[in-house]
Amino acid sequence: xxxxxxxxxxxxxxxxxxxxxxxxxxxxxxxxxxxxxxxxxxxxxxxxxxxxxxxxxxxxxxxxxxxxxxxxxxxxxxxxxxxxxxxxxxxxxxxxxxxxxxxxxxxxxxxxxxxxxxxxxxxxxxxxxxxxxxxxxxxxxxxxxxxxxxxxxxxxxxxxxxxxxxxxxxxxxxxxxxxxxxxxxxxxxxxxxxxxxxxxxxxxxxxxxxxxxxxxxxxxxxxxxxxxxxxxxxxxxxxxxxxxxxxxxxxxxxxxxxxxxxxxxxxxxxxxxxxxxxxxxxxxxxxxxxxxxxxxxxxxxxxxxxxxxxxxxxxxxxxxxxxxxxxxxxxxxxxxxxxxxxxxxxxxxxxxxxxxx
Amino acid sequence: xxxxxxxxxxxxxxxxxxxxxxxxxxxxxxxxxxxxxxxxxxxxxxxxxxxxxxxxxxxxxxxxxxxxxxxxxxxxxxxxxxxxxxxxxxxxxxxxxxxxxxxxxxxxxxxxxxxxxxxxxxxxxxxxxxxxxxxxxxxxxxxxxxxxxxxxxxxxxxxxxxxxxxxxxxxxxxxxxxxxxxxxxxxxxxxxxxxxxxxxxxxxxxxxxxxxxxxxxxxxxxxxxxxxxxxxxxxxxxxxxxxxxxxxxxxxxxxxxxxxxxxxxxxxxxxxxxxxxxxxxxxxxxxxxxxxxxxxxxxxxxxxxxxxxxxxxxxxxxxxxxxxxxxxxxxxxxxxxxxxxxxxxxxxxx
Numbered sequence: 001x002x003x004x005x006x007x008x009x010x011x012x013x014x015x016x017x018x019x020x021x022x023x024x025x026x027x028x029x030x031x032x033x034x035x036x037x038x039x040x041x042x043x044x045x046x047x048x049x050x051x052x053x054x055x056x057x058x059x060x061x062x063x064x065x066x067x068x069x070x071x072x073x074x075x076x077x078x079x080x081x082x083x084x085x086x087x088x089x090x091x092x093x094x095x096x097x098x099x100x101x102x103x104x105x106x107x108x109x110x111x112x113x114x115x116x117x118x119x120x121x122x123x124x125x126x127x128x129x130x131x132x133x134x135x136x137x138x139x140x141x142x143x144x145x146x147x148x149x150x151x152x153x154x155x156x157x158x159x160x161x162x163x164x165x166x167x168x169x170x171x172x173x174x175x176x177x178x179x180x181x182x183x184x185x186x187x188x189x190x191x192x193x194x195x196x197x198x199x200x201x202x203x204x205x206x207x208x209x210x211x212x213x214x215x216x217x218x219x220x221x222x223x224x225x226x227x228x229x230x231x232x233x234x235x236x237x238x239x240x241x242x243x244x245x246x247x248x249x250x251x252x253x254x255x256x257x258x259x260x261x262x263x264x265x266x267x268x269x270x271x272x273x274x275x276x277x278x279x280x281x282x283x284x285x286x287x288x289x290x291x292x293x294x295x296x297x298x299x300x301x302x303x304x305x306x307x308x309x310x311x312x313x314x315x316x317x318x319x320x321x322x323x324x325x326x327x328x329x330x331x332x333x334x335x336x337x338x339x340x341x342x343x344x345x346x347x348x349x350x351x352x353x354x355x356x357x
Numbered sequence: 358x359x360x361x362x363x364x365x366x367x368x369x370x371x372x373x374x375x376x377x378x379x380x381x382x383x384x385x386x387x388x389x390x391x392x393x394x395x396x397x398x399x400x401x402x403x404x405x406x407x408x409x410x411x412x413x414x415x416x417x418x419x420x421x422x423x424x425x426x427x428x429x430x431x432x433x434x435x436x437x438x439x440x441x442x443x444x445x446x447x448x449x450x451x452x453x454x455x456x457x458x459x460x461x462x463x464x465x466x467x468x469x470x471x472x473x474x475x476x477x478x479x480x481x482x483x484x485x486x487x488x489x490x491x492x493x494x495x496x497x498x499x500x501x502x503x504x505x506x507x508x509x510x511x512x513x514x515x516x517x518x519x520x521x522x523x524x525x526x527x528x529x530x531x532x533x534x535x536x537x538x539x540x541x542x543x544x545x546x547x548x549x550x551x552x553x554x555x556x557x558x559x560x561x562x563x564x565x566x567x568x569x570x571x572x573x574x575x576x577x578x579x580x581x582x583x584x585x586x587x588x589x590x591x592x593x594x595x596x597x598x599x600x601x602x603x604x605x606x607x608x609x610x611x612x613x614x615x616x617x618x619x620x621x622x623x624x625x626x627x628x629x630x631x632x633x634x635x636x637x638x639x640x641x642x643x644x645x646x647x648x649x650x651x652x653x654x655x656x657x658x659x660x661x662x663x664x665x666x667x668x669x670x671x672x673x674x675x676x677x678x679x680x681x682x683x684x685x686x687x688x689x690x691x692x693x694x695x696x697x698x699x700x701x702x703x704x705x706x707x
Contacts, residue, residue: 076456172632
């Protein structure tokens, strides 16, 4: 699959198909703080899939680490472990682990904090979206981890895809590799679902299914790996439709409004809090290549590009497949990187950019 | 199970288009009075580094201590006091803990765990030490697919295939529901010696056959009540496993418990099916309170994820018939429910 994507990407670059943003987009100057998080000696990040802050500035980091295992010699093969969630305070001091040994932490994909400071995790192997309250205690579970794994995974034993359009999924909280979660002002829950399905699923604040929209495809309202989701104060839903190389915008009922096709391959989204909200999107490099893409765009909510910063790479101020971003604060910007196993805390200096003009 | 799931999807699709929401075919009793209840907030107090996964089993002992058997990263068994305060973990790292299915406490306060991953029934004494095991964990894997395709061979006396629950009669005889692959109920004496079985490796819907026998309880007379889940009924046997009666007006009987005391009550949960399919919450999720003869006295609860609602009840404790403790699969929690049955009786009888 990766090779296929790389080939696709190569073909598209050669053909000049994607309307990548012009070179005239201003660069936003920025710095990356050295060692923004202080780790205890026995805690190491692996692939860092998500970073999020709460209203106090605490930082939550979701990472693939430890040892994902399958136990054999049992009635069925069972999966255990592989992802952990850590909390740091605003100075970067380690506070605690949340969800230790959780049933749902296998191959994490995202962490987010809602307006009430609840912490939400998304796991694409356990197919769960888990809500922890601000104290770090379990508050809600959407989806269900498969009881056991198929090993070696003979195609004959695979469950039939649900009837209906490809990727439309089941009208419930049965996910297929979900990727991200967001909320509107009424606390309705929106799940990007995801790398297996190709839909957005909406639930009320008690987790009751309301509706889902989308299926696999390239038309407006269709998705190809919806990989990120964010919602503005008006309740508009922004979806990083990654493999269609666009951001789609919907109202809260799933009605298509517009799309932005000039920001590369959006892999992560965030929207700043009000009153003037900005949208950030990462044209993350593919995990196997640091010689393409990697920049993050700052946009108005209407799609106007204001600037960009960063590029793919392993050094400070370079990005290794950004998978999660937090932009709660205008000046402090957090990124979680997949292939470089780290988070960076960035200070953006758009004023400097303006002064240069 | 996979194959079963696949056909389930197909059946589901048909039913969905037919306007029904759930593969439930048996009637539910009508005009059953609702029993008012409330769920105690923050009932279990977990230490900061402990999290329940799927809350699969719950039981109390004579002191009111609560035992919770849960699927977290590993399957684990925890003990809490009667106020929900954490006491200890039992059987940490045990060879028999792989995929929790049931925990029960016998009249001598021994704690029994049923694990459908290791195919074991494990007895702990009240101190939390293993004193007896029945069944055997498969030694190693010669075939990467643990359950090879093809018909299930006849069951052996002492080996289980994904067992589900355990119960005890006043003489200490042991009854095991077995389970997802076998479809039988096995009776052992108190020393774990095989006595008798009913059902077989084949699922069936005739009286005395089972389709996923999923829960079991025994009354003070030694009668055996089996939650015959996928047959949407409960079957009642005498102590020698001779069928006595069938209760088929309580939806899918997922799990069953019987309160102690001179007047015993029977509880059965019509749990909402896993997956929360559209419409399923409207017609499932309630728990029935019954007389032992099957008369439904009342019902309570509904499907949902919020506090006080149920998200696939997997097990109940009814040592006190007015304080039911439920363990839920899909919300990874245990709730203590305070029932107020007097009001329900008043409104329905008079």
